[in-house]
Amino acid sequence: MQVPSTAGKDWEAVKKDLLSCPKTGLHNQFKNTHRYRMLGEVFMKTSMAMRDPEVIEFFVKLIQRVMPKSYNQALGEFVVTRNMIENIASDGPRFFLRGFNVAGDHTGQMSNGFRWPYGPCLLISPFNFP
Numbered sequence: 001m002q003v004p005s006t007a008g009k010d011w012e013a014v015k016k017d018l019l020s021c022p023k024t025g026l027h028n029q030f031k032n033t034h035r036y037r038m039l040g041e042v043f044m045k046t047s048m049a050m051r052d053p054e055v056i057e058f059f060v061k062l063i064q065r066v067m068p069k070s071y072n073q074a075l076g077e078f079v080v081t082r083n084m085i086e087n088i089a090s091d092g093p094r095f096f097l098r099g100f101n102v103a104g105d106h107t108g109q110m111s112n113g114f115r116w117p118y119g120p121c122l123l124i125s126p127f128n129f130p
Contacts, residue, residue, distance in 0.1 A: 018120035027116040029097055036093040043089035050082040 022028075027035055049055055056078060063074040099114040 014122070018122065021120035023119050025117050025119055025121075027096075029114065029116060036097065039093040040089055040091075043085050043092065047082055047086040047089055050078070050085065 022031075024031060026032060029036070050059075056075070059078050060071060060074045063069060063077055064071070067074070069077070097114065097116060099112060102111040102113075104110055
């Protein structure tokens, strides 16, 4: 099995990408209104690719390489992940934008809070996430 080396110059490219992110973030719903529709399309295309028998076989064997599971157990893990991605593909990306409203002290006054990554963000996840 071959794995990439993540030392040295690989991290410089990641750092460069993080520094190129605008301070208001790439997911700012007011500046990048197309972003959440695009993410829905990414999830949709991913779930469609995960129905290809060749892709299924590749990932089932990959799971078996790192975890002592039977073929059916590894296939089940793959299917659960595919189902989750299919579920997110429709309105899921917009649900990531949940915010909150709080009534103010005066008539008609309201405070609105929106949630999205602010500035550059990085996710380091386990090898089998989700």
